[in-house]
Amino acid sequence: xxxxxxxxxxxxxxxxxxxxxxxxxxxxVVSIARSExxxxxxxxxxxxGDDDEYPALGTVLAHTAEQRVERYELAKAAxxxxxxxxxxxxxxxxxxxxxxxSLVRRIRQAVVDSKAVAEMTDVLGPHPLLAEALHxxxxxxxxxxxxxxxxxxxxxAADGIILATVGGDEAxxxxxxxxxxLAARLAVPxxxxxxxxxxxxxxxxxxxxxxxxxxxxLAPYLIGPELPAGLLDVAxxxxxxxxxxxxGAYPAVGKLVLSQYTSAxxxxxxxxxxxxx
Numbered sequence: 387x388x389x390x391x392x393x394x395x396x397x398x399x400x401x402x403x404x405x406x407x408x409x410x411x412x413x414x415v416v417s418i419a420r421s422e423x424x425x426x427x428x429x430x431x432x433x434x435g436d437d438d439e440y441p442a443l444g445t446v447l448a449h450t451a452e453q454r455v456e457r458y459e460l461a462k463a464a465x466x467x468x469x470x471x472x473x474x475x476x477x478x479x480x481x482x483x484x485x486x487x488s489l490v491r492r493i494r495q496a497v498v499d500s501k502a503v504a505e506m507t508d509v510l511g512p513h514p515l516l517a518e519a520l521h522x523x524x525x526x527x528x529x530x531x532x533x534x535x536x537x538x539x540x541x542x543a544a545d546g547i548i549l550a551t552v553g554g555d556e557a558x559x560x561x562x563x564x565x566x567x568l569a570a571r572l573a574v575p576x577x578x579x580x581x582x583x584x585x586x587x588x589x590x591x592x593x594x595x596x597x598x599x600x601x602x603x604l605a606p607y608l609i610g611p612e613l614p615a616g617l618l619d620v621a622x623x624x625x626x627x628x629x630x631x632x633x634g635a636y637p638a639v640g641k642l643v644l645s646q647y648t649s650a651x652x653x654x655x656x657x658x659x660x661x662x663x
Contacts, residue, residue: 418640
């Protein structure tokens with residue numbers, strides 16, 4: 387399967403401060419999406435970008451719309467029978483695992499300000515593939531078994547997981563849905579908490595310990611760039627536990643970005659959750 391000719395561009399809306407690391411993550415995510423759908427026109431727009439190296443989301447959207455018109459005019463001048471561009475020129479996919487109203491509002495405003503005809507999708511989660519990604523990140527950190535069915539133990543495996551997010555109550559509720567899927571995979575309690583709600587992580591850690599968990603781990607339910615500097619370190623000190631890495635460019639993230647794009651266009655590529663191990 388390949389992207390339809392003339393299909394709108396996929397524009398990845400990248401939150402957080404632009405940096406080489408953030409750009410590398412975004413490029414890896416769009417590379418995964420392109421590998422799943424050959425011919426896909428995928429681009430990155432930075433919510434806080436302001437130059438050629440890190441182009442702002444609105445700039446990328448405006449440029450995408452202009453290029454679409456230019457391609458039409460060149461084809462027409464060359465004598466080709468082509469249809470005049472119509473409909474949306476881009477599908478904007480926020481690189482966010484869960485809802486963060488302040489960031490979502492800023493992305494939506496950037497779309498409006500660009501004057502481009504574009505559609506914005508929902509965030510990536512909750513989704514079974516994100517539970518799988520969290521499981522893998524925990525196992526990479528030695529905090530969970532890679533496969534619950536195998537007959538071996540990990541000495542440092544956690545018996546209680548704090549699923550950390552940002553974005554307030556709505557983000558915590560959404561993380562809790564993925565948390566239930568993660569709990570089913572690991573057979574340990576999983577509770578969500580907001581890193582940007584002072585004392586919330588410490589309160590959840592205390593609740594887990596009161597219910598019998600003795601070895602906690604914190605799993606960031608975050609891609610990475612949207613995480614404000616220092617918040618995770620403060621939470622880890624409060625909870626007094628180890629942590630896995632953020633989701634980053636785990637393959638499932640790229641697949642979910644593509645799934646949001648294809649769903650917006652009504653293309654038949656569907657990303658399904660894999661069964662729990």
